[in-house]
Amino acid sequence: MSSPVRRADAAENRARIIQAARAVIASSDELRLNAIAKQAGVGQGTLYRHFPTREDLLAEVYRQDVDELVAAAPALLAEHEPVAALARWFDQVADYARVKRGVFAAVEVAVWKDLSAHSLGPIGDALTTLLDAGKADGTIRPDVDARDVILLIGYLSRLGEAEWDARARHLLDVVLDGLRRRR
The missing domain is CATH 1.10.10 (Arc Repressor Mutant, subunit A)
Known part of the structure; x- marks a missing residue:
């Protein structure tokens, strides 16, 4: 023992x-x-x-990042108005996406599919929580859902390292601005 x-x-x-x-x-x-x-x-x-194996280590890094990202949504809503919470969550998404890109580049396809299954549901649920709070207070458009946002932020995986710092957060700001309800 x-x-x-x-x-x-x-x-x-x-x-x-x-x-x-x-x-x-x-x-x-x-x-x-x-x-x-x-x-x-x-x-x-x-x-x-x-x-x-290397894949075991990468998978654990990825899983922990997903868990942290999911846990951040309600914590941010407890401290900030919905749009500000979503903006801060997007900051964490940018950090997560940088790691995820490195992890996915190094992990075999079978492991990647398992990791994607692990992350899509919980991340979508966390994003829905943030969007619903913004819809409830009238700051987020009523016609968007988590899948829309996930599709829009998928571009993060296409950014090269050379342009990451210049574009990742800026493009997330553009997405956030598009999610805001116009009065």
Whole structure:
């Protein structure tokens, strides 16, 4: 039986590995597991115990990003008016999309399909929550739904790294402006 200290240590190692992987994905086209292990301050054996394959690690980074994005919607609505909450959520979408693009580029097609199934429903539900709040207070157009927005923001996957900083958030602002109800 494992001691509580050992389990806490393992959980901490796992979290550091995921954090290092997220940073590498966001900043590099090349994902080298030995570099991630070094950045996380763990040995390669520890990395492979937690994530036997590169795809396992990438899938976990992706799943955590989806979970964080979904959890952000109600939290943002609790603190901000609907349009401001949606704008802040879009900021998180831009960060998420940058990581997602790197993850999808590196994960095999079968894994990608599983990840897409995991994310589409919860992300659509979170977006619906934000849109419904804006519709209820009259700031969001009544004729849009989550699927419309997901289709519109799909362009993020087409932005190259060279133009990401200049265009990603600007284009999300354009989408947000199109979602606003005109009075």
